[in-house]
């Protein structure tokens with residue numbers, strides 16, 4: 304067993320993770336909606352590291368395909384990283400159930416659907432790691448993105464329960480909570496430079512936390528403390544604020 | 547958004563453009579010019595600065611590698627450090643590398659950079675087989691010295707003024723160790739330093755650290771470091787975490803006393819006249835990369851590097867005069883690097899020529915540019931020139947005297963529709 308499965312592999316954070324894991328000796332399954340988009344990237348990793356890279360098609364919203372997708376892997380992965388996410392258009396989601404569901408299903412239902420399948424397999428064989436990329440946005444709901452935030456909160460709660468269940472079977476579950484990251488999701492936003500991580504920094508934090516058996520990692524690390532403060536603000540005060 | 551390069555001077559308002567596809571790049575060139583490509587911002591001055599810049603760093607795919615010939619095919623945004631990270635463990639090293647590994651392939655070609663082995667291997671272009679470049683009309687040309695000699699001569703060293711380099715094929719060299727056997731020679735004055743350079747000219751790598759604040763008899767005292775790769779099979783290379791300098795230093799931190807103290811310590815540490823060490827790649831080639839953003843020690847106002855070269859015949863006299871001028875001024879740097887170069891190549895704006903080059907850092911302060919103007923006059927008087935990739939202030943007149951091929955370059959740019967499309971602050975200042 305040498306493969307790590309990365310879901311949502313066309314994400315900038317996922318690509319940085321792919322390079323980081325390949326560099327450290329792992330082969331890769333990269334799963335994404337449109338696999339031809341990563342042909343050049345596959346080659347990039349192969350030239351850099353000589354590791355094997357396989358591209359696979361997966362739509363996280365096509366729930367019915369998930370079992371078949373996992374069954375089709377000849378060699379089951381050592382571990383899985385899910386980077387799938389959708390920030391969505393919050394203003395539109397306030398009015399449209401369609402957009403709301405897309406945000407919830409992409410960040411939560413779809414990820415849960417595939418991780419359930421993988422968790423069952425890992426539990427049975429009593430090994431593996433599951434890395435879920437959630438967000439600091441799930442730590443407290445804010446008016447500007449609480450639909451995305453609540454889906455990430457649900458994902459964090461799911462990962463916490465999953466960790467609790469799989470502890471007995473020695474399967475590691477890592478919840479990743481990035482703050483701001485400079486990726487295509489945040490392109491064009493005016494992010495505070497000092498609080499914004501680059502994808503390769505996030506990938507290094509993930510690898511390190513995963514390899515050292517951590518449960519939850521904030522990245523950049525300072526976000527743990529920022530969120531401590533934000534969570535400590537009393538609700539009567541918080542409801543009046545714009546942050 | 548404020549943009550700047552390694553010297554943190556000047557800082558200018560600018561718009562940055564990224565491209566995901568070739569078509570997008572074509573549109574940006576079409577609609578946002580004049581603009582200039584920006585690699586990793588390790589040039590010191592204003593070569594990569596303009597109000598509109600095209601970022602190339604994110605174009606960082608490795609495309610192919612031929613184990614037999616050592617030919618590596620990569621995109622122009624790949625950093626030298628990424629190549630080292632993946633290829634040193636497999637027994638390969640860069641044929642030519644400057645004193646930092648944190649530059650892009652595009653930047654290496656556009657400045658036709660050189661390293662400690664210039665006297666043996668020449669400039670970066672000599673390890674490039676070909677590169678692909680997007681020209682002002684959106685066409686992508688594969689440029690080789692044979693098929694498109696003028697585009698080659700204009701682009702290698704051309705400071706991004708001919709187009710956006712997209713990909714390149716470069717040759718790596720085989721190594722058998724990540725260690726270098728280094729010999730350090732302590733010299734007492736400029737004459738001894740020159741003699742030592744000549745004596746060790748067969749060594750593949752050489753460079754000297756010179757004490758710029760030495761006076762009188764001592765002028766030119768140096769530590770010359772020469773070396774070659776070991777052959778012990780030890781190739782376990784990993785990029786080290788860098789230390790960072792968290793804030794800009796206050797300006798007073800770097801007065802001439804602290805510089806003097808630093809120079810004395812560095813020089814004083816070496817006791818014997820000739821000593822031998824075994825050091826790793828990072829210590830030997832990239833000592834400054836160990837501290838992440840060391841440029842911040844020069845404070846908010848920033849700094850510049852003054853690098854010039856003099857023809858070999860006039861080097862001794864010219865350097866003595868320049869060192870005296872610097873020493874009298876009381877301004878000077880941590881770093882003054884002296885090196886004997888090999889022959890010039892045919893590229894129109896490449897910096898190296900056969901002779902001695904000196905590079906020193908100065909913090910930006912009043913009186914500095916007057917001093918540098920005085921040094922400029924000595925440089926051209928002795929037939930020398932200034933390195934564009936370090937420069938932020940040289941005058942058009944001084945620049946032109948140093949680069950006899952400048953008019954060929956200008957004509958080429960004019961003829962191919964490059965002028966007005968690719969422009970930096972530097973190209974405007976110098977009317978390149």
Ligand SMILES: Cc1cc2nc3c(=O)[nH]c(=O)nc-3n(C[C@H](O)[C@H](O)[C@H](O)COP(=O)(O)OP(=O)(O)OC[C@H]3O[C@@H](n4cnc5c(N)ncnc54)[C@H](O)[C@@H]3O)c2cc1C
Pocket residue numbers: 551552582583584585586587588589590593594602622623643644645646648649650651652653654656657658659660661704705706707709710711712834935936
């Ligand atoms: C600590 C340190 C040590 C150094 N030592 C040396 C040395 O020993 N020898 C030496 O020669 N240089 C040295 N340099 C200078 C450095 O190697 C050059 O300035 C190099 O060009 C920087 O590359 P970059 O990728 O950071 O490019 P930038 O600084 O971003 O740009 C430099 C120039 O390249 C052009 N450019 C960048 N990318 C492209 C592209 N894709 N297509 C077209 N044009 C492009 C820009 O327009 C600009 O004119 C040193 C710099 C530092 C900071």
Ligand SMILES: NC(=O)c1ccc[n+]([C@@H]2O[C@H](COP(=O)([O-])OP(=O)(O)OC[C@H]3O[C@@H](n4cnc5c(N)ncnc54)[C@H](OP(=O)(O)O)[C@@H]3O)[C@@H](O)[C@H]2O)c1
Pocket residue numbers: 311312313314315316317335336337361362363364385386387388389390409436437438439440480481482483484485486487488489
């Ligand atoms: N950037 C930040 O500031 C930030 C902060 C906190 C958390 N995060 C989280 O980090 C993770 C990675 O995001 P990123 O910043 O790297 O942004 P990104 O590049 O936009 O990544 C999101 C990925 O999810 C994929 N995706 C969306 N819908 C999908 C579907 N139906 N099926 C399969 N894949 C789908 C996207 O695929 P396509 O590429 O095909 O569109 C994209 O690759 C996300 O979970 C995000 O929520 C990001």
